[in-house]
Amino acid sequence: SAVISQKPSRDICQRGTSLTIQCQVDSQVTMMFWYRQQPGQSLTLIATANQGSEATYESGFVIDKFPISRPNLTFSTLTVSNMSPEDSSIYLCSLLLGGTQYFGPGTRLLVL
Amino acid sequence: AQSVTQLDSQVPVFEEAPVELRCNYSSSVSVYLFWYVQYPNQGLQLLLKYLSGSTLVKGINGFEAEFNKSQTSFHLRKPSVHISDTAEYFCAVSPLLTQGGSEKLVFGKGTKLTVNP
Numbered sequence: 001s002a003v004i005s006q007k008p009s010r011d012i013c014q015r016g017t018s019l020t021i022q023c024q025v026d027s028q029v030t031m032m033f034w035y036r037q038q039p040g041q042s043l044t045l046i047a048t049a050n051q052g053s054e055a056t057y058e059s060g061f062v063i064d065k066f067p068i069s070r071p072n073l074t075f076s077t078l079t080v081s082n083m084s085p086e087d088s089s090i091y092l093c094s095l096l097l098g099g100t101q102y103f104g105p106g107t108r109l110l111v112l
Numbered sequence: 113a114q115s116v117t118q119l120d121s122q123v124p125v126f127e128e129a130p131v132e133l134r135c136n137y138s139s140s141v142s143v144y145l146f147w148y149v150q151y152p153n154q155g156l157q158l159l160l161k162y163l164s165g166s167t168l169v170k171g172i173n174g175f176e177a178e179f180n181k182s183q184t185s186f187h188l189r190k191p192s193v194h195i196s197d198t199a200e201y202f203c204a205v206s207p208l209l210t211q212g213g214s215e216k217l218v219f220g221k222g223t224k225l226t227v228n229p
Binding site for chain 1: 144146148153154155156157158161163202206216217219220221222
C-alpha cells in the first residue's frame with residue numbers, strides 16, 4: 001500500500017477565491033488522480049496527473065477551473081479556482097500502485 | 113466504457129447478522145474489481161480487490177467478495193457484521209489495459225450499510 005497525505009484536511013472559503021490542495025505520497029508513482037465527491041454522491045474523476053506531462057481532464061472539468069501541478073513523482077496540487085458554493089465537496093487524490101488505486105484522506109471544502 | 117451498478121443504496125441490518133452488498137458491472141474489456149469503504153468523515157480505504165486468480169477474494173475486517181464473470185457481478189459479503197461496520201461501501205472497476213496495469217476507476221453510487229444493535 002502507500003501513505004498519502006493531503007493538506008488542508010478541511011477549509012471554509014468565500015466565493016470567488018481559490019484554494020490549492022496538496023497531495024504528498026511516500027512512494028514514487030507515475031500516475032496520480034484527483035477526484036471530487038459532492039455531498040451524498042459517489043466519486044467523480046476530475047483529472048489524471050502524470051509526472052512530466054499535462055494533466056488529462058475528464059468531461060465536464062477544465063484546466064482553468066481546476067489547474068493541476070505534478071512537479072515530481074511524490075507530489076501534486078489541485079487548485080479550485082473562482083469558487084462557488086457548488087464547489088463544496090470532498091476532494092481526494094489517489095495514486096496507482098501495483099494495479100490498485102490508494103486514496104488520500106480527502107480535503108473537505110465548504111464554499112460560502 | 114465501463115459502468116457500475118450498486119443495486120441497494122441503503123442496507124440496514126442487525127448486529128451479528130450476515131450481509132451482502134450487491135455490485136454489477138458492464139464492460140467491453142477485462143476489468144479489475146475493487147471494494148472501498150468510507151467511514152463517516154473519512155477518506156476511502158481499500159477493502160479488497162480482484163486482479164486475477166481465485167474468484168473468491170478475502171479482504172480486511174472479515175469481508176469477502178466473489179467475482180462472477182458470467183453474471184458480471186462482484187458482491188461483497190460478511191457472515192456477521194459489527195456496529196463498527198457502519199459505513200458507505202463503494203464498488204469500482206478499472207479497465208485492464210492491453211499492456212498491463214489499469215488506470216482510472218469507475219465507481220458505483222455507493223451503498224450505505226447501517227448496523228443496528
